[in-house]
Amino acid sequence: MSLVQDIADYIESKTSLVVDVNIFIGGETVDTPSGSIVIREFAGSTENESGLEDRAIQILALDLGYINAETLINTAYALLANKPGFDGIDNIFYATVISMPGFVDRDARGNFVFSTSFIFRKS
Numbered sequence: 001m002s003l004v005q006d007i008a009d010y011i012e013s014k015t016s017l018v019v020d021v022n023i024f025i026g027g028e029t030v031d032t033p034s035g036s037i038v039i040r041e042f043a044g045s046t047e048n049e050s051g052l053e054d055r056a057i058q059i060l061a062l063d064l065g066y067i068n069a070e071t072l073i074n075t076a077y078a079l080l081a082n083k084p085g086f087d088g089i090d091n092i093f094y095a096t097v098i099s100m101p102g103f104v105d106r107d108a109r110g111n112f113v114f115s116t117s118f119i120f121r122k123s
Contacts (some may be wrong), residue, residue: 003055003120006089007080011037013088014079017109034064035110037072042117044098052093055120060104062111073101073114080118091123 008023017023022036029038037059044056059080061072080086080095098117105113 001123002019003039003092004057006086007039007057007120010086010089011039011076011079015074016073024025029060029107029111029113031061032062034062034074035068036063037061037076044119048121051123055122056098057113057120058115058117061101061114062107064111066103066112069112069114070101070103071103073116077101077116081116093121093123095120 004025008019008025011017012019012023017037024036024038025034026040031098032038039057039059042056042058047093050055059073059076061069063072081097082095084094086092096119098119101114101116103112104115107113
């Protein structure tokens with residue numbers, strides 16, 4: 001299974017969010033409904049000197065309400081930030097924060113968009 005799918009399933013297991021309802025994987029956010037998060041990889045994934053993979057992951061939260069979008073991104077952040085290991089995700093040693101949750105912009109449909117990014121170290 002892919003790391004982004006594993007992260008989506010992990011967030012689903014710890015929150016009231018549901019994969020393919022308000023948790024989406026990869027791609028653009030154009031068709032993503034309000035009140036959702038998007039999990040995707042981005043440039044920056046590498047294999048380090050110890051042979052472990054560093055996988056760069058971004059999470060976006062979208063909602064028509066600023067506070068709702070901020071709450072969504074902070075929920076995801078709290079579950080993943082600077083955490084060693086995750087139930088149900090094999091071979092992840094640590095998730096390091098690249099960027100704390102922050103407001104990015106509003107999309108074409110008026111959603112407030114927040115973002116946070118991590119490096120997941122895995123074998």
